Amino acid sequence: MESNPSDSIAPSNPASQPFDLIVPCAFGLEAIVKRELKGLGIEASISDSGRVSFRGSHESICRANLWLRTADRILIRVAEFPAGDFDALFDTTRDLPWGSLLPADAAFPVTGRSIKSTLTSVPACQRSVKKAIVEAMMRDHRTSELPETGPLYKVDVAIVKDVATLTIDTTGRSLHRRGYRTHISAAPLKETLASAMVMLTYWRAGRPMIDPFCGSGTIPIEAARIGRNIAPGLEREFACQAWPDFSAELWSDARSTAANQSLPPLEEKILASDIDGRVLTAARDNAIRAGVQDDIHFQAMPVHEISSKKNFGCVIANPPYGQRIGSGQSSRFDAEDQNGDGPEDWELDELYESLPAIFERLPTWSRYILTAYSNLEHAMGRAADRRRKLYNGRIECTYYQYHGPKPPPAARVNKSSPPKETEASEQTKPEPSAPQPSKPKSPWPQTPPKS
Numbered sequence: 001m002e003s004n005p006s007d008s009i010a011p012s013n014p015a016s017q018p019f020d021l022i023v024p025c026a027f028g029l030e031a032i033v034k035r036e037l038k039g040l041g042i043e044a045s046i047s048d049s050g051r052v053s054f055r056g057s058h059e060s061i062c063r064a065n066l067w068l069r070t071a072d073r074i075l076i077r078v079a080e081f082p083a084g085d086f087d088a089l090f091d092t093t094r095d096l097p098w099g100s101l102l103p104a105d106a107a108f109p110v111t112g113r114s115i116k117s118t119l120t121s122v123p124a125c126q127r128s129v130k131k132a133i134v135e136a137m138m139r140d141h142r143t144s145e146l147p148e149t150g151p152l153y154k155v156d157v158a159i160v161k162d163v164a165t166l167t168i169d170t171t172g173r174s175l176h177r178r179g180y181r182t183h184i185s186a187a188p189l190k191e192t193l194a195s196a197m198v199m200l201t202y203w204r205a206g207r208p209m210i211d212p213f214c215g216s217g218t219i220p221i222e223a224a225r226i227g228r229n230i231a232p233g234l235e236r237e238f239a240c241q242a243w244p245d246f247s248a249e250l251w252s253d254a255r256s257t258a259a260n261q262s263l264p265p266l267e268e269k270i271l272a273s274d275i276d277g278r279v280l281t282a283a284r285d286n287a288i289r290a291g292v293q294d295d296i297h298f299q300a301m302p303v304h305e306i307s308s309k310k311n312f313g314c315v316i317a318n319p320p321y322g323q324r325i326g327s328g329q330s331s332r333f334d335a336e337d338q339n340g341d342g343p344e345d346w347e348l349d350e351l352y353e354s355l356p357a358i359f360e361r362l363p364t365w366s367r368y369i370l371t372a373y374s375n376l377e378h379a380m381g382r383a384a385d386r387r388r389k390l391y392n393g394r395i396e397c398t399y400y401q402y403h404g405p406k407p408p409p410a411a412r413v414n415k416s417s418p419p420k421e422t423e424a425s426e427q428t429k430p431e432p433s434a435p436q437p438s439k440p441k442s443p444w445p446q447t448p449p450k451s
Contacts, residue, residue: 018055020077021064022167025050028390029070029196036068053077058246061170062254065240066233069195069226073171075156076101083164084118086128089157093132093166099140101168103244105150108133112157119159129157129166151242172239179236180290181216189215189318191232193370193392194222200388200399201314201368206268208313208365212303212358214272217283217296219316224292227266231258266295275302304354311364312407318392321373322348352379359402366404372397 023044025033030046037044037054040063044054052071056064064074079096083089102108110133112126119125133155137146154169176192197219203209205227211219225232234255240246274280277300287293303319352373359367359380369376372395377383384400391397 018057019061021054021056021061022047022075022077023052023054023064023068024072024075025052025070026072026190026193026196026391028388029192032070032196032199033068036070037064040064040067058250059254061240062246062251063258065171065175065238066231066254066258068175069222069232070192070199072174072176072192073169074175075167075169075171078155078166078168080163080165082162083159084162086119086124089119089125089159089164090128090132092164093129093157094136096136096166097140098133098136102133102137102153103150104137104141104143105147106137106153107148107150108153108155110155110157112159114159115161117159117162119162125157125159129155151244152239153243154239170238170240172237175233177236178232178290180221181218181286182289189218189392191218191222193390194218194318195226195232196390197316197318197368197370197399198223198226200401201316202366202403203314203316205263205266208268208271208308208310210271210273210306210308210313210315210365211317212273212306212315213317213319214274214283214298215279215318217272217280217286217298219318220270220272220296221283221287221290221292223270223316224266224287224295225290228263228292228295230262230291234258265292269294270296271299271308272296273299273301273303273306275300303351304358306358307361308365312404313362313365314404315359315362315365315367315369317368318370319351319373320348321371321397348373349375349379352376355379356381364404364407367400367402369400369402370397371400376400 023033023037027050030049030052033052034044034046037052040060042054042056042060042064044052047053054060061074061076064071068074078101079092081088081092083092108130110126110130112122112129114120114122114125134146138144152172154172156167156169158165158167176190178191181188181191203223209220209223211223214220241251272280272283274283280298280300284293284298287296287298306315352375355369356379359365370390370392372392376398377400380400380402385403386401388399388401389396390399
């Protein structure tokens with residue numbers, strides 16, 4: 001369904017009509033992002049794989065940027081229209097009221113992509129859109145000069161099947177960049193994916209948790225911040241903070257409200273372990289910067305030594321699986337792999353085949369394992385209770401979920417903990433409110449939801 005190109009332009013006024021907003025995310029996380037938005041009081045829809053959409057105000061944009069744990073960024077959808085040739089792309093873009101969104105001194109670089117479209121030259125599309133916006137800005141602001149020395153408005157043109165979508169990025173650096181992680185392991189897990197892994201489990205504050213392959217600590221750090229209700233964007237800046245429509249008072253109120261909702265340190269510390277003591281030094285430093293150093297116990301130990309006297313906990317893990325995140329080709333373990341000293345396939349098999357014996361020492365615990373290792377269920381000796389397809393960078397992975405027994409009432413977590421899914425009454429019962437992943441289709445969606 002085609003939309004009027006000017007429908008989603010909001011006047012330069014905090015009290016104006018809502019923006020049409022797009023929330024890109026990794027494939028498989030759409031339903032989690034939608035649920036997060038609902039928790040913020042924002043009704044959203046999954047418009048396609050890797051994309052959630054909603055209508056919201058300036059205040060909604062602030063809250064979404066501050067609070068979304070599993071999204072990549074928040075984009076303003078300026079317009080969507082047929083663009084089968086350069087005349088259509090240029091003329092429609094120029095006719096939009098850009099002056100109502102961008103101040104006269106705005107810097108507005110244009111990025112782009114073209115998928116299954118007649119216009120295949122992305123640089124040519126970028127130049128066409130840039131020139132059209134320049135003409136529109138000079139018209140709207142009644143000026144012959146655009147210095148581009150002011151706040152940054154990153155414009156993107158995505159052309160999919162001859163339909164162009166123009167967006168402006170409110171976020172800046174991707175939302176997975178929380179600001180606390182300066183030390184990373186050789187195979188880092190994005191903070192957004194780590195949060196999703198935690199949010200797809202029965203873990204909550206007050207319940208035991210172990211990450212036996214913690215690396216630079218991303219999973220336990222994100223879990224601790226979820227358990228303490230710490231807004232993930234609290235320590236970072238956003239692109240739209242510099243925009244004149246987003247006042248300092250608006251951002252100050254949003255940050256103050258978020259900070260006041262944080263909870264005290266966890267009563268039950270998370271155990272984060274790794275065989276490599278060097279990466280634990282980095283993990284501890286990251287936890288300090290994230291403000292959760294008192295919520296996590298880091299310990300150097302091999303996975304076969306993992307045990308606990310506590311019951312009804314959760315093991316949440318991203319073990320090695322033989323691929324590096326960036327290339328999807330070489331081994332995922334550590335820098336030694338580049339010299340040919342990394343583990344062979346038989347070592348992977350040995351690692352995964354050792355897991356059942358380890359988990360036998362944790363009979364009441366639930367186990368959640370993200371991996372691209374295809375023989376996980378064979379190694380575990382039974383099928384997972386649930387599986388989800390998720391992407392770690394460009395690597396297609398499966399999130400295997402083995403549910404432990406339901407804890408007795410006396411062992412359940414205090415109701416003051418942040419709300420999570422209801423416990424399954426049986427080990428094989430599906431998680432009642434856990435979202436289902438969307439089946440990947442196109443890398444960029446075409447049709448926005450009706451307002």
